[in-house]
Amino acid sequence: MNDPASEVGVPGTPLTATVLPPVVALSAILALWEGYVRVRDVKGYLLPPPSDVFRALWEEPGRYASAASTSLTAAVGGLAVASVIAFGLAVLMAHSRLLERAIYPPALLVKVTPIVALYPLLAIWFGFGIGPKVAIAALITFFPMLVNAAVGLRSVDPQALDALRVLAASRWEVFRRLRFPSSLPYVFAALRISVPLSLVGAVVAEFLSGSSGMGQLILIANGAFDTAALFAAVFVLAALGVSLTGLVGYVERRVLDWHVSTGA
Amino acid sequence: MTSSTLPAPAVAARGVTYRYAEADGRTLLALDGVDLAVGAGEFVSVVGPSGCGKSTLLRLVAGLLPSQGGEVSVLGGAPGEAQRAHALGLVAQEPGLLPWRDVAANVRLPLDVMRAGDPERVRALLDQVGIAEFAGYRPAALSGGMRQRVALARALVHRPRLLLMDEPFGALDELSREAMRLELLRIWEQERIAVLFVTHSVVEAVLLSDRVVVMSGRPGRVRAVIDVPLPRPRGEAQGPSAAFVATAAAVRAALRSDGVGAA
Numbered sequence: 001m002n003d004p005a006s007e008v009g010v011p012g013t014p015l016t017a018t019v020l021p022p023v024v025a026l027s028a029i030l031a032l033w034e035g036y037v038r039v040r041d042v043k044g045y046l047l048p049p050p051s052d053v054f055r056a057l058w059e060e061p062g063r064y065a066s067a068a069s070t071s072l073t074a075a076v077g078g079l080a081v082a083s084v085i086a087f088g089l090a091v092l093m094a095h096s097r098l099l100e101r102a103i104y105p106p107a108l109l110v111k112v113t114p115i116v117a118l119y120p121l122l123a124i125w126f127g128f129g130i131g132p133k134v135a136i137a138a139l140i141t142f143f144p145m146l147v148n149a150a151v152g153l154r155s156v157d158p159q160a161l162d163a164l165r166v167l168a169a170s171r172w173e174v175f176r177r178l179r180f181p182s183s184l185p186y187v188f189a190a191l192r193i194s195v196p197l198s199l200v201g202a203v204v205a206e207f208l209s210g211s212s213g214m215g216q217l218i219l220i221a222n223g224a225f226d227t228a229a230l231f232a233a234v235f236v237l238a239a240l241g242v243s244l245t246g247l248v249g250y251v252e253r254r255v256l257d258w259h260v261s262t263g264a
Numbered sequence: 265m266t267s268s269t270l271p272a273p274a275v276a277a278r279g280v281t282y283r284y285a286e287a288d289g290r291t292l293l294a295l296d297g298v299d300l301a302v303g304a305g306e307f308v309s310v311v312g313p314s315g316c317g318k319s320t321l322l323r324l325v326a327g328l329l330p331s332q333g334g335e336v337s338v339l340g341g342a343p344g345e346a347q348r349a350h351a352l353g354l355v356a357q358e359p360g361l362l363p364w365r366d367v368a369a370n371v372r373l374p375l376d377v378m379r380a381g382d383p384e385r386v387r388a389l390l391d392q393v394g395i396a397e398f399a400g401y402r403p404a405a406l407s408g409g410m411r412q413r414v415a416l417a418r419a420l421v422h423r424p425r426l427l428l429m430d431e432p433f434g435a436l437d438e439l440s441r442e443a444m445r446l447e448l449l450r451i452w453e454q455e456r457i458a459v460l461f462v463t464h465s466v467v468e469a470v471l472l473s474d475r476v477v478v479m480s481g482r483p484g485r486v487r488a489v490i491d492v493p494l495p496r497p498r499g500e501a502q503g504p505s506a507a508f509v510a511t512a513a514a515v516r517a518a519l520r521s522d523g524v525g526a527a
Binding site: 160163166173 | 328419
């Protein structure tokens with residue numbers, strides 16, 4: 001893991017150029033942090049050295065893994081629900097200016113409302129389990145997907161559209177041959193925005209409910225002045241965010257190998 | 265059913281008028297009483313200054329704009345019927361290819377929409393327009409001229425009876441344009457379908473066409489219809505011939521008379 005060069009079998013891939021700089025920078029930050037804490041003898045509850053943080057992770061991997069999986073499920077679940085609904089609405093909006101005018105203001109209302117304020121209501125409706133967490137993650141990620149997908153579905157090459165129209169292509173044909181593929185770069189842009197947001201939504205909901213997941217872990221560590229555990233939880237969340245974003249990027253490069261943004 | 269054995273003319277338009285609505289509520293008269301006739305298998309060009317409504321005319325024939333005034337008959341019916349009969353092919357100034365499809369799949373698009381597979385035809389057309397070796401390439405890897413060849417093949421793959429071309433070579437460099445003109449002549453000799461060709465190049469119109477319709481601008485009216493008395497098949501040698509020069513001069517004269525004696 002620490003030696004990316006050994007993982008590389010593809011010649012000519014400048015992995016050293018893409019992976020090495022951030023790895024070096026991160027290692028440098030951790031080393032400086034460790035050195036500062038040890039030299040200045042900073043109190044552990046204020047700023048634990050990275051070695052303590054990693055020890056906290058090392059000693060209870062199961063606890064972090066299970067909390068991470070709980071939060072991840074809620075985040076991805078919310079993202080999935082929001083993406084499906086938002087894309088469906090975007091399809092309606094792309095086909096009718098009237099529906100667009102009808103759908104957009106309520107959607108904007110969802111965006112500008114502080115979602116956190118809805119938590120008590122969501123708890124009444126969905127109980128104290130995963131339900132309200134999924135709902136918060138969904139509400140937070142809904143708007144970027146709606147707007148991006150609606151723009152994407154409309155951003156078709158007019159000449160390509162004409163070529164289909166002179167063949168009397170049906171709306172469905174135009175959708176599947178032109179609109180849907182044209183919207184994908186926008187959909188992936190929305191996903192890249194939404195992935196970190198969905199984690200924020202899930203963790204905030206866990207703060208409020210205090211029932212399970214990374215949010216609860218952080219609350220407990222905070223209450224116990226266990227700053228190392230707190231940092232450990234933050235590291236895990238950062239790793240989750242990086243992995244999910246990386247996964248989206250990987251799928252995007254696979255699906256959108258024709259698109260300029262993937263730099264193929 | 266009909267007693268006539270003559271095929272319906274490709275385009276028969278009479279008294280066509282078209283107004284665009286402006287943002288400020290006023291209207292812009294783009295076409296004013298335009299007549300146009302394209303016989304079956306005939307190659308007709310429309311030349312005129314920018315904004316003379318020649319593209320509007322082509323889009324009306326293609327059924328891409330709703331008819332407002334006058335009569336537009338395409339292959340004996342309304343433009344929409346010609347669309348549904350898959351009798352139209354369209355090449356615009358920009359190729360409008362699907363970037364996620366390779367060249368062969370782009371050419372195949374009309375057949376996909378019609379749910380008609382004809383790999384033989386796709387291969388033959390790729391050959392005909394000289395892009396067979398690029399069949400597996402994505403459009404992004406091709407030059408502008410190559411992309412326009414793909415667009416031409418796509419417009420022909422479903423064997424339309426009327427090919428509509430809206431300044432198809434306008435965005436190309438001079439060398440590609442020359443090559444494409446000759447290529448189009450060669451393909452037209454083989455396919456022998458009716459072509460309505462919009463351009464602002466007099467040389468292009470005369471080289472390619474059986475007849476040249478000269479339009480004047482704002483509002484668009486037909487100023488002259490000039491027959492091109494050059495023998496077919498035509499090719500590179502046409503350039504310097506006396507008949508060519510005389511016809512081009514006649515077209516230019518008709519274009520220049522713009523604004524003078526408009527009755």
